[in-house]
Amino acid sequence: MSKPPKPLVSVKDAQLHYRVGSAFSAMRGHSSVVKAVDGVTFEIQKGESVGLLGESGCGKTSMGRLLLKLEEATGGEIQFAGDALSGLKGPALKRYRAKAQLIFQNPFEAVNPRFTIRATLAEPLENAGIPAAEREGRIIEALELVRLPQPQQYLDRYPHQLSGGQLQRVVMARALILQPDFVVADEPVSMLDVSVRAGVLNVFRDVRDRLNLTAIYISHDLALVRYVCERTIVMYLGRIMEDGPTEDIVREPLHPYTKALVAAVPVPHPDQSHDPLPIGRGAPDPRNPPSGCVFRDRCPLAFDRCAKEAPALRPAGSRKVACHLF
Ligand code: SF4
Numbered sequence: 001m002s003k004p005p006k007p008l009v010s011v012k013d014a015q016l017h018y019r020v021g022s023a024f025s026a027m028r029g030h031s032s033v034v035k036a037v038d039g040v041t042f043e044i045q046k047g048e049s050v051g052l053l054g055e056s057g058c059g060k061t062s063m064g065r066l067l068l069k070l071e072e073a074t075g076g077e078i079q080f081a082g083d084a085l086s087g088l089k090g091p092a093l094k095r096y097r098a099k100a101q102l103i104f105q106n107p108f109e110a111v112n113p114r115f116t117i118r119a120t121l122a123e124p125l126e127n128a129g130i131p132a133a134e135r136e137g138r139i140i141e142a143l144e145l146v147r148l149p150q151p152q153q154y155l156d157r158y159p160h161q162l163s164g165g166q167l168q169r170v171v172m173a174r175a176l177i178l179q180p181d182f183v184v185a186d187e188p189v190s191m192l193d194v195s196v197r198a199g200v201l202n203v204f205r206d207v208r209d210r211l212n213l214t215a216i217y218i219s220h221d222l223a224l225v226r227y228v229c230e231r232t233i234v235m236y237l238g239r240i241m242e243d244g245p246t247e248d249i250v251r252e253p254l255h256p257y258t259k260a261l262v263a264a265v266p267v268p269h270p271d272q273s274h275d276p277l278p279i280g281r282g283a284p285d286p287r288n289p290p291s292g293c294v295f296r297d298r299c300p301l302a303f304d305r306c307a308k309e310a311p312a313l314r315p316a317g318s319r320k321v322a323c324h325l326f
Helices: 023-027 060-067 091-097 117-127 132-145 164-176 195-211 222-226 245-250 254-262 304-308
Strands: 007-019 034-044 047-052 075-080 100-103 180-186 214-219 230-234 239-245 315-318 318-321
Touching: 007 060, 023 304, 034 060, 034 075, 034 164, 034 239, 047 060, 047 222, 060 180, 060 214, 075 180, 091 100, 100 164, 117 132, 117 164, 132 164, 195 222, 214 222, 222 245, 230 254, 239 245, 239 254, 245 254
Parallel strands: 047 214, 047 230, 100 180, 180 214
Antiparallel strands: 007 034, 007 075, 230 239, 239 318, 315 318
16 A cells, blocks of 8 residues: 655644733743744645635634744744754754745735745745846746736836735745745735735636645635635634534534534535634634633533543544534
8 A cells, every 4th residue: 555645734733822911910920922823733745735714813724824934932842844944043943934935914914015926036035046148038937937927017017006906916926936835815805905916816726726835815705715725724722623624614514613613614605604603703712722621701602521632633524623512
């Protein structure tokens, strides 16, 4: 029997805990710990697209930052192509930075407003030691890849002279210009006008497929994740609630939190109603999460065991679920 392929990304019991409160309150023992990521385990195969889904504050952006080593995990281990991120330093870290890229949420905050588009795209090439004579060609190629027509016309413009959709394509081009293997896209269309979102998403999907990129797509919007990703990981208060094929999760969600997210997706028909989020708005204060299952104070199915014991993430059919009901 052939061995399963080695994952490109391997996350084992990852944690990102940090202390909040002033130095004075810490001295008095009144500071508290926020567990932005708390015991998260998953693997990603090369070429896979995985959505990290959840409400604001669920830990999905923190998880993305850990994967890119923009934050240092306070526990557990994250590996990329077999190498532990915690051990990457100097030239090895520089190589990882070229292979693993972030596409930012807000394109206007992702670029220096004083840099032309040429300078914006030349910067990563220069940092990577690409000779000056090669840079202009690579810049044009990257802008063509993200389907900006007649790319030369943009090179001497400044960010404020581009529309949000055009600038997000430039941000995407910058992330792709060093030909990465792995991309984390953090809500890349949430700041864009609805009318241009589909175009940018189509470019993202097209580029991902053409380059066989491994991608993490962070979003609070299940419909967008469904459009972009074949697999979805649902997070809540720093933990994974459900992980499996996106279509299975959308058609038959198992975890009560996933059920609530699916029920809240608007139905694109004026005569059909959809259930409002049946769990009330807002996750609890992350400094003071419930005991046992972190979802229990919003869960309509909670029972005694849920307060005493945190459910492990266990296999359930095509996916994994963290709930005592499975
Ligand atoms: Fe609800 Fe209990 Fe399952 Fe948590 S473990 S999701 S509280 S039923």
